[in-house]
Every structure is written in C-alpha cells, then in structure tokens.
Amino acid sequence: xxxxxxxxxxxxxxxxxxxxxxxxxxxxxxxxxxxxxxxxxxxxxxxxxxxxxxxxxxxxxxxxxxxxxxxxxxxxxxxxxxxxxxxxxxxxxxxxxxxxxxxxxxxxxxxxxxxxxxxxxxxxxxxxxxxxxxxxxxxxxxxxxxxxxxxxxxxxxxxxxxxxxxxxxxxxxxxxxxxxxxxxxxxxxxxxxxxxxxxxxxxxxxxxxxxxxxxxxxxxxxxxxxxx
Amino acid sequence: xxxxxxxxxxxxxxxxxxxxxxxxxxxxxxxxxxxxxxxxxxxxxxxxxxxxxxxxxxxxxxxxxxxxxxxxxxxxxxxxxxxxxxxxxxxxxxxxxxxxxxxxxxxxxxxxxxxxxxxxxxxxxxxxxxxxxxxxxxxxxxxxxxxxxxxxxxxxxxxxxxxxxxxxxxxxxxxxxxxxxxxxxxxxxxxxxxxxxxxxxxxxxxxxxxxxxxxxxxxxxxxxxxxx
Amino acid sequence: xxxxxxxxxxxxxxxxxxxxxxxxxxxxxxxxxxxxxxxxxxxxxxxxxxxxxxxxxxxxxxxxxxxxxxxxxxxxxxxxxxxxxxxxxxxxxxxxxxxxxxxxxxxxxxxxxxxxxxxxxxxxxxxxxxxxxxxxxxxxxxxxxxxxxxxxxxxxxxxxxxxxxxxxxxxxxxxxxxxxxxxxxxxxxxxxxxxxxxxxxxxxxxxxxxxxxxxxxxxxxxxxxxxx
Numbered sequence: 167x168x169x170x171x172x173x174x175x176x177x178x179x180x181x182x183x184x185x186x187x188x189x190x191x192x193x194x195x196x197x198x199x200x201x202x203x204x205x206x207x208x209x210x211x212x213x214x215x216x217x218x219x220x221x222x223x224x225x226x227x228x229x230x231x232x233x234x235x236x237x238x239x240x241x242x243x244x245x246x247x248x249x250x251x252x253x254x255x256x257x258x259x260x261x262x263x264x265x266x267x268x269x270x271x272x273x274x275x276x277x278x279x280x281x282x283x284x285x286x287x288x289x290x291x292x293x294x295x296x297x298x299x300x301x302x303x304x305x306x307x308x309x310x311x312x313x314x315x316x317x318x319x320x321x322x323x324x325x326x327x328x329x330x331x332x333x334x335x336x337x338x339x340x341x342x343x344x345x346x347x348x349x350x351x352x353x354x355x356x357x358x359x360x361x362x363x364x365x366x367x368x369x370x371x372x373x374x375x376x377x378x379x380x381x382x383x384x385x386x387x388x389x390x391x392x393x394x
Numbered sequence: 395x396x397x398x399x400x401x402x403x404x405x406x407x408x409x410x411x412x413x414x415x416x417x418x419x420x421x422x423x424x425x426x427x428x429x430x431x432x433x434x435x436x437x438x439x440x441x442x443x444x445x446x447x448x449x450x451x452x453x454x455x456x457x458x459x460x461x462x463x464x465x466x467x468x469x470x471x472x473x474x475x476x477x478x479x480x481x482x483x484x485x486x487x488x489x490x491x492x493x494x495x496x497x498x499x500x501x502x503x504x505x506x507x508x509x510x511x512x513x514x515x516x517x518x519x520x521x522x523x524x525x526x527x528x529x530x531x532x533x534x535x536x537x538x539x540x541x542x543x544x545x546x547x548x549x550x551x552x553x554x555x556x557x558x559x560x561x562x563x564x565x566x567x568x569x570x571x572x573x574x575x576x577x578x579x580x581x582x583x584x585x586x587x588x589x590x591x592x593x594x595x596x597x598x599x600x601x602x603x604x605x606x607x608x609x610x611x612x613x614x615x616x617x618x619x620x621x622x
Numbered sequence: 623x624x625x626x627x628x629x630x631x632x633x634x635x636x637x638x639x640x641x642x643x644x645x646x647x648x649x650x651x652x653x654x655x656x657x658x659x660x661x662x663x664x665x666x667x668x669x670x671x672x673x674x675x676x677x678x679x680x681x682x683x684x685x686x687x688x689x690x691x692x693x694x695x696x697x698x699x700x701x702x703x704x705x706x707x708x709x710x711x712x713x714x715x716x717x718x719x720x721x722x723x724x725x726x727x728x729x730x731x732x733x734x735x736x737x738x739x740x741x742x743x744x745x746x747x748x749x750x751x752x753x754x755x756x757x758x759x760x761x762x763x764x765x766x767x768x769x770x771x772x773x774x775x776x777x778x779x780x781x782x783x784x785x786x787x788x789x790x791x792x793x794x795x796x797x798x799x800x801x802x803x804x805x806x807x808x809x810x811x812x813x814x815x816x817x818x819x820x821x822x823x824x825x826x827x828x829x830x831x832x833x834x835x836x837x838x839x840x841x842x843x844x845x846x847x848x849x850x
Contacts, residue, residue, distance in 0.1 A: 234520035
C-alpha cells in the first residue's frame with residue numbers, strides 16, 4: 167500500500183501547478199544567457215517549476231507521483247507555461263503581482279509537502295524538510311537545468327527560511343491537535359507573508375562566518391564583490 | 395506489489411543501454427573543457443547515458459529500477475563505454491552512423507518508457523511525459539554532471555519533440571486498441587525518422603517570443619549572437 | 623513490503639551523516655565563488671553532503687528513505703553543518719584529520735549502500751553500484767547545487783575507485799558466505815585505506831585516450847594544462 171491516505175484537492179494542487187508554470191515561463195522568457203531558450207525550453211522550464219516540487223515531494227516520500235496520475239497536471243503546467251510565455255511583457259509590468267504569486271506558490275507547495283508527509287506518518291522534522299524541498303525544489307531544478315547559480319544558495323531574501331517557518335508552524339499546529347486543513351491554511355499564510363515581508367524590506371541572512379576570524383571575515387567578504 | 399506486469403525483453407533493453415553507453419563515451423571522449431575527463435569520468439558518462447533514461451523512468455513510476463535487478467545492465471553500459479572510448483576516432487569518422495544510432499536510442503528509450511507507464515496504468519499524457527523523460531533524461535544528466543549547458547534547452551534540432559511525437563503515436567495507438575508491441579515499434583520508427591529528418595534538414599523550433607513585442611523581439615534576439 | 627530487512631544501526635548511520643555534514647560545511651565555508659554562500663547555503667550543503675548519499679541509495683533501491691523516518695538525521699546533519707561552519711578555521715589547520723574523516727565517510731556510506739542493496743536481494747554488480755552512488759552521491763549533489771565542476775569527473779585522486787573497490791570486496795566476501803557485518807567492516811577499511819593512500823601518494827587515473835591516436839593524444843592532453 168503505497169497510496170497516501172491524505173489527498174490534496176485537485177483544484178488546489180492544479181492551482182499551485184498552474185501558478186508555478188506561469189512563474190517558470192516568465193522567468194525563462196526573461197533569460198538572456200549565452201544562448202536564448204527556444205519555445206520548447208521555455209515550456210520545459212514552466213513544467214519543471216510547476217511540477218518539480220510535487221515530483222520531488224513524492225520521490226522523497228517514496229509514493230507514486232500524484233502529478234503523473236492524471237492528465238490534468240501536465241496539461242495545466244504546459245498551458246500555464248504557454249500563457250506565461252505569451253504574456254511575458256504584460257506580466258512583467260505587474261511585477262508586484264508576480265512576486266505575490268510566487269510567494270503564494272511557495273506557501274502552497276510547502277504546505278502540501280508537509281501535510282502529505284505528516285499524513286504518511288513522518289516525524290515533524292522530516293515533514294518540514296519535505297515541505298521545504300517541495301517549495302524550493304522546482305526553483306532548484308530550474309536553475310540547475312538552465313545552468314544558473316542555484317538562487318537559494320546565495321545571499322538574498324529569505325526564500326527557503328520563509329518556507330521552513332510556514333511548514334514548521336503547520337507541523338507544530340498538527341502536533342498540538344489542530345485539524346490538518348486548518349494547519350495547512352495557516353502555514354500557507356505564514357510562508358506567503360514572511361516571503362513578502364522579506365522582499366519588501368530586503369531582509370537577508372548574514373553571510374557565513376567562522377568563529378576564529380571574525381575581524382578578517384569582514385574584509386575578505388568584500389573581495390568577491392570588487393573583482394574585475 | 396510494485397513489480398510491473400509489463401516486461402521489456404532483456405535483449406532489447408540491453409541493446410538500448412549498450413548503444414547509449416557507446417554514445418555517451420563518444421561524447422565524453424570528445425570533450426575539451428577546462429579540465430579533461432579521466433578514464434573513470436568517460437566511463438561514468440557512458441553509464442549515465444546508457445542507464446540514466448531507465449533509472450529516471452523507474453523513479454518517476456515508483457518501481458524498483460529494472461537496471462539494478464540484473465548484473466547485465468551495468469556490465470553492458472560499462473563495456474559499451476570502454477568500447478566507445480577506445481574506438482572514439484574510428485566512430486567519429488562514421489558520423490552519420492552515430493547520429494543514426496543516437497536517433498534509434500532516443501526512439502527505444504522513449505518507447506520503453508511510454509509502454510511501461512501505460513502498462514502500469516498511467517493516463518496518456520503522463521505516459522508520454524515519462525517516455526520523453528526516459529528518452530532525453532540520460533542526456534540531461536550527462537550535461538548536468540559535465541557542467542555543460544543542457545542541450546535540449548537551447549535552440550537546436552527537434553530532439554525532445556521527436557521523442558514526444560513518437561511516444562504520443564505509441565500511446566494513441568494503444569488507446570485505440572493496438573497491440574502494445576506493435577504500437578511500440580511504430581513509436582520507435584516515428585521518433586527515429588523525425589529525429590533524422592530534423593538533423594538532415596537542420597530544422598529547429600522558433601525562439602520564444604512575447605505577443606507584446608513582436609517587432610522588437612526580432613532585433614533583441616540578434617544581440618546575444620553578436621556579443622563579444 | 624518495501625521495508626528493508628536489514629537495518630543499519632542508528633548510531634553508525636548518524637555518525638556517517640554527522641561527519642558528512644561537518645565535511646560539507648567545511649567545504650562550503652571555504653567557497654569563494656562569484657557570490658559567497660550565506661548561512662543557509664552552508665547549512666544546506668552540510669545537509670546535502672550528510673544526507674545525500676543515503677537519499678540517493680534509498681531512491682535507487684525504491685525504499686522509503688531511512689533518513690526521513692526519524693528526526694535525528696536532519697537534526698544531526700544540520701547541527702554538524704553548524705559546527706563545521708563555526709569551527710571552519712580550526713578544522714582547516716587539521717587538514718590531515720579532515721582528509722582522514724572524509725575517507726572514512728566514503729567508506730561508511732559505500733558499505734551501508736552495498737550492504738542494504740545486498741540485503742534487499744540485488745545482484746553483486748548493482749549492489750556495488752548502489753554503494754558507489756551512496757559514497758560519492760553527496761559530493762556530486764554538492765557540486766551540482768554549488769555550480770562547480772563535478773569533482774569525481776576530472777583527473778584526480780582515486781575517489782570513486784576507492785569506494786568501488788571497498789564495495790566490491792564487501793559484496794564478494796558476502797557472496798563467499800561471510801557475515802554481512804564483518805564484510806561491511808572490511809569494506810570500510812579497504813575504501814578508507816585506498817583513499818588515504820591515493821591522497822598521500824597523489825595517485826590518479828590515466829586520462830582517456832583513443833587507440834587510433836596514441837601519439838597525438840600525448841600532445842593534445844598537455845594543452846589544457848598550459849592554458850593561460
């Protein structure tokens with residue numbers, strides 16, 4: 167019996183997949199690398215961002231990927247990628263709208279991942295881990311396939327942390343007896359708001375620093391920035 | 395019961411693995427990057443290209459990888475990689491032969507992937523998706539491990555599309571009641587021919603383009619090509 | 623029944639995860655790329671190196687990842703990564719200590735991978751393959767996520783080969799009727815010693831070379847080394 171007892175409503179899952187697909191295509195459309203992506207490349211990135219999180223979640227949980235159980239996931243992700251590609255310029259003018267959508271998508275994927283992990287009996291810490299991997303996995307795959315530095319690895323706004331806090335709140339509420347659906351909604355809200363606050367106030371994590379060279383670290387960190 | 399009801403004949407599977415191993419080693423032997431690959435590196439790439447497609451297929455389908463159920467897969471892939479490496483120059487003179495083999499390999503992996511997915515009960519669209527991932531997955535893994543831009547992401551010949559059309563024909567025939575083996579053979583033929591035609595006539599997909607800037611797009615797309 | 627009959631003792635598994643986490647964080651702390659890693663980035667790399675090998679092993683074996691069955695794995699990997707990050711400079715002075723630990727970690731992950739694969743009924747060759755993937759998988763994931771050339775692909779010390787020999791010795795002993803635990807201990811020792819010898823004597827594999835151009839190959843291989 168590999169089938170999950172817990173089922174995310176199809177409409178909710180497809181909404182996340184569609185928003186991810188649009189977001190991926192917008193990102194890929196704006197890409198000006200050594201070689202431009204062709205139509206197929208943009209569509210692939212849309213599918214990767216829209217479906218990657220769910221696939222990674224189900225691989226980690228060792229269940230048959232939900233996204234491959236129905237025709238709708240791929241059709242939604244591909245359709246969303248095409249829409250994102252065609253309307254790229256229109257969407258870009260609505261930048262705040264995109265950032266908001268993106269924050270919501272992380273929240274949704276994170277909550278789905280943690281909920282499914284908890285429903286399959288995983289302990290709290292791995293359940294939060296699975297949620298974070300679902301939330302940021304699509305973006306990591308996107309960057310690796312496009313040959314870009316993986317965004318969440320570098321000094322920037324609190325992307326993965328926002329997902330982790332939301333997933334942790336979800337799992338904690340569930341541990342204290344809350345209904346899973348309610349906990350999931352709270353988790354989505356927490357992640358989305360944290361992510362938006364991080365963008366708005368441009369908050370980032372401190373750089374890593376060793377105990378034994380606190381003074382030197384301040385100087386060495388400036389070198390990479392001033393390099394020719 | 396995770397075991398598939400559908401079994402690809404071992405000789406057919408090993409043929410695809412061996413051809414993939416040769417092709418991977420040829421590719422890796424020709425690589426002149428920042429640092430050359432050592433013997434082991436070339437062998438690894440051969441194994442990745444020969445076995446990657448089947449591994450990705452079985453991960454997506456959540457079944458125990460067939461390629462790890464018998465000693466023959468790894469021995470075939472490794473042996474093929476060694477042959478490819480030793481005979482690299484000979485094979486390169488027969489370039490048309492290599493391109494033809496490669497087209498056949500995509501066709502075989504695509505057909506195996508889609509057939510297995512259909513046999514496990516997946517709907518048409520995800521079955522085609524699994525086939526395409528099997529067909530192009532080895533090449534994507536190869537490029538990611540070698541630190542190269544992922545080939546199918548960029549303007550080029552219709553690699554993934556050829557695989558998708560062949561897999562779609564296979565799945566459609568099966569949906570209309572055709573025998574799976576017959577449908578698979580047709581799928582292999584369609585993919586192989588499409589891929590060869592794309593190479594011969596140098597057909598490629600149009601670059602992605604936004605609705606709102608059709609005129610500008612023509613100009614901007616030339617910039618990356620003329621960059622210093 | 624996907625559950626393994628064979629259980630690696632939790633203390634042994636956590637030791638490998640912890641050592642991997644420290645090693646990953648040390649590596650990531652020393653990274654001076656285009657953009658420095660932030661605290662989270664270093665922690666992620668620690669978790670990837672500490673847990674990646676086990677995750678890859680369980681994905682290949684199609685069993686539910688052991689590392690997600692308990693809170694301890696993630697807590698250990700994260701804690702170890704933080705320790706590694708804070709004490710980066712102290713540890714770096716003890717370079718021989720680090721190299722020794724790393725050799726031990728490869729040995730442990732390789733032995734766990736091969737043992738588990740054999741216990742699940744895999745034949746010898748794939749069992750060795752799973753062991754090697756467990757041993758080097760964390761490092762490959764680390765390099766791919768950090769956007770570095772994958773270390774084991776290039777001319778260097780016999781990293782993957784040391785793992786392969788140890789895993790092969792383990793599997794051979796088991797095939798000849800030895801107790802699995804004893805075989806695993808021998809495998810760990812063999813891999814660790816081989817890896818240390820390779821580092822100490824700076825042994826590397828010959829570069830790949832085609833039969834049909836032995837003379838030319840000697841010249842062309844020097845070009846990448848003398849590049850400006």
